[in-house]
Amino acid sequence: MKFFIDTADVAEIKDLAVTGLVDGVTTNPSLIAKSGRPILEVIKEICDVVDGPVSAEVTATDHETMMKEAALLLKLADNIAIKVPLTVDGLKTCKALSDDGIQVNVTLCFSAGQALLAAKAGAAFISPFVGRLDDIGISGMDLIADIADIYANFDFDTEILVASVRGPQHVIDAAKLGADVATLPPAVLRSLYNHPLTDKGLDAFLKDWAKTGQSIL
Numbered sequence: 001m002k003f004f005i006d007t008a009d010v011a012e013i014k015d016l017a018v019t020g021l022v023d024g025v026t027t028n029p030s031l032i033a034k035s036g037r038p039i040l041e042v043i044k045e046i047c048d049v050v051d052g053p054v055s056a057e058v059t060a061t062d063h064e065t066m067m068k069e070a071a072l073l074l075k076l077a078d079n080i081a082i083k084v085p086l087t088v089d090g091l092k093t094c095k096a097l098s099d100d101g102i103q104v105n106v107t108l109c110f111s112a113g114q115a116l117l118a119a120k121a122g123a124a125f126i127s128p129f130v131g132r133l134d135d136i137g138i139s140g141m142d143l144i145a146d147i148a149d150i151y152a153n154f155d156f157d158t159e160i161l162v163a164s165v166r167g168p169q170h171v172i173d174a175a176k177l178g179a180d181v182a183t184l185p186p187a188v189l190r191s192l193y194n195h196p197l198t199d200k201g202l203d204a205f206l207k208d209w210a211k212t213g214q215s216i217l
Contacts, residue, residue, distance in 0.1 A: 002180060004184070008032050026083070083105040112143060126147065129163050
């Protein structure tokens with residue numbers, strides 16, 4: 001499973017990128033707004049930090065303007081993936097861009113039928129929002145399972161990019177279901193390597209080592 005970071009905070013991305021665990025980045029208008037910086041400046045800087053896909057989302061709602069915004073975003077770097085909403089105009093834009101060999105991330109997916117449409121439109125990534133479904137009493141992981149089954153039936157190349165991830169269990173469950181990518185808030189990625197038994201074991205090792213009076217260096 002690939003890990004993308006879901007943030008527009010360049011400092012956070014830099015800090016996590018050095019671990020070698022970051023395969024890409026996803027952004028959206030809300031994350032850009034939180035950064036308080038111009039969108040083109042932020043996206044360009046992120047692309048300079050990571051080699052993998054950086055999802056930059058259009059803000060227009062009509063196909064024609066989406067295409068114009070995509071053209072501008074694509075000039076920023078070679079690793080830009082254009083992010084479009086799962087609407088009729090978004091799917092039109094996805095089809096037009098993917099036909100030109102451009103990676104497209106179709107976002108705000110909440111049903112298997114929507115995911116099927118995105119794959120047929122040539123999406124490189126489909127972003128089902130598992131946390132938001134869980135919030136309204138619908139299992140986000142059931143959606144991931146349904147999409148995985150459908151995509152396997154037809155050998156679609158579209159990668160399942162699990163979004164709206166709320167904690168490490170979402171990551172584990174999605175990985176068990178065969179999802180290709182999880183896009184994680186920085187705190188969730190860090191939480192994956194935290195465990196009280198790891199801390200307890202390390203503390204015991206260090207105390208025992210101190211008793212020996214030795215030093216490796």
